[in-house]
Amino acid sequence: MALEIEKLLLTIIGKVSNDIRSLAEAPKGYDESDRTGYLEIFPEYREGLEGIEAGQTIMVLFWLHESPRDILKVHPRGNEENPMRGVFSTRSPVRPNPIGVSELEVLNIEGTRLQVRGLDVLHNTPIVDIKMKI
């Protein structure tokens, strides 16, 4: 089964706006974060947001654009005291396809701007998908 390259190209649907400006100050995971901020979805995707409401938990997929893609083992949580493990057995942002998955609480919606709680990614991180949490 051949896959054409253009079919594997991600489309950015929006960007994060928050006050996390460095990895050092980023929470290690959404489950450890109470940081709020905004998902600024581009207007052309407005229709796709219909049905999302304040109070819901959504699953958001980010493209972690500053993560290296060529490393297969890491010290979990970036702590050298933790023995090295394969990236696929961790939540490290380092991985061949640096997609981050966070579950966020929707606080408010203004058009295509979603205020959310639980952010663990940097300001300006590209957003590639939103799904309802199962």
Add this chain to the structure above:
Amino acid sequence: MALEIEKLLLTIIGKVSNDIRSLAEAPKGYDESDRTGYLEIFPEYREGLEGIEAGQTIMVLFWLHESPRDILKVHPRGNEENPMRGVFSTRSPVRPNPIGVSELEVLNIEGTRLQVRGLDVLHNTPIVDIKMKI
């Protein structure tokens, strides 16, 4: 912030091997599936699997290569009796970036071949990431 196109290109790390050959026979979600099969990870990613063990639940990201990317509203579960909703408020495979996220139970590991339970994707679906479930 400009992103170069080649940086948004997904890398396939493996393929699914199972007996789901058509969308009609695919479960609607991993939470409704007891279908077993294999994640055939390409050998060059072997190191990244270290730490994954039978009995664990892993989060697997698939590239749903047969899903349309240009539709923003759907009838949830493909049932026309369900009112149309934005794809981002559903788990529909239809979305601008057709990435599926499933939580699967690891049954057995043979090298880079992981036997799993809970599959809801077609045979030959490309795999793009594996993470530990939070």
